[in-house]
Amino acid sequence: MTDAIVPNESPRFLPNSKSCFVCGEENPAGLQTRFFVDGNYVKMPLNAQDHHCGYANTVHGGVVAAALDECMGWAASRAIQRMCVTADLTVRYLHRVPADVALTVRAEVTKSHKRMVQATAVIIDAAGKEYARAEGRFLPLSVEETLEVDDALLYRGDEERIFDTLRAEYNGAANQS
Numbered sequence: 669m670t671d672a673i674v675p676n677e678s679p680r681f682l683p684n685s686k687s688c689f690v691c692g693e694e695n696p697a698g699l700q701t702r703f704f705v706d707g708n709y710v711k712m713p714l715n716a717q718d719h720h721c722g723y724a725n726t727v728h729g730g731v732v733a734a735a736l737d738e739c740m741g742w743a744a745s746r747a748i749q750r751m752c753v754t755a756d757l758t759v760r761y762l763h764r765v766p767a768d769v770a771l772t773v774r775a776e777v778t779k780s781h782k783r784m785v786q787a788t789a790v791i792i793d794a795a796g797k798e799y800a801r802a803e804g805r806f807l808p809l810s811v812e813e814t815l816e817v818d819d820a821l822l823y824r825g826d827e828e829r830i831f832d833t834l835r836a837e838y839n840g841a842a843n844q845s
Contacts, residue, residue, distance in 0.1 A: 679704040680828045682742055683821035690738040703742050705828060710743040714771040714791060727765040736789040736802035739775035744785035747777040749834050750808035751817045752785060757804045765791060765799045811838050
C-alpha cells in the first residue's frame with residue numbers, strides 16, 4: 669500500500685498562519701501548504717516551486733529541513749497540547765528531492781513528556797520512496813505563549829482545535845484567582 673498525498677477520509681486539518689515559511693498562506697516565498705492529521709501522523713504535501721530549488725528541479729536542503737522540522741513540530745504540539753520549538757534537528761538526505769514530483773512529509777511522535785517531545789519525519793513519494801528523513805526534539809512553550817500563538821493562527825472551522833482544552837483550563841484557573 670502506498671502513502672497517499674491526501675487522506676482517504678475527510679481530512680482533519682491543522683490551523684495555519686499568514687506568514688510562516690511552511691504554512692503561511694500569504695507568504696509568497698513560502699511553501700503555502702496545509703498540515704493534516706492522518707491516524708497517528710501529521711502530514712503535509714510538499715509542492716515545491718522553482719524558487720524553493722537550489723538548482724534545477726532540486727529542492728534546496730534548507731527548504732527540505734524546514735518542511736521536516738515544521739511537520740514534526742506540529743506532531744509534537746498535538747502530543748502535548750502546547751506549541752513547541754525545536755531543541756535539535758538531525759536531517760539525513762537520502763536522495764535529491766525533486767520539485768516536479770508529488771511528495772508527502774509524514775511525521776510522528778516517538779516519545780513525549782511534558783518537558784520534551786521526540787519525533788521523526790520522512791519525505792516520501794506516492795510509491796513510498798524516501799528522499800529525506802529527520803529526527804528532532806522539541807520543547808513546549810508556556811501556556812501563555814501557546815495561547816498567544818494560537819490566537820494568531822488561522823481557523824476556518826474544519827481545523828483540529830488542539831489548544832482548546834488548555835485554553836479552558838487556563839481561563840478556569842484565571843477565573844478562580
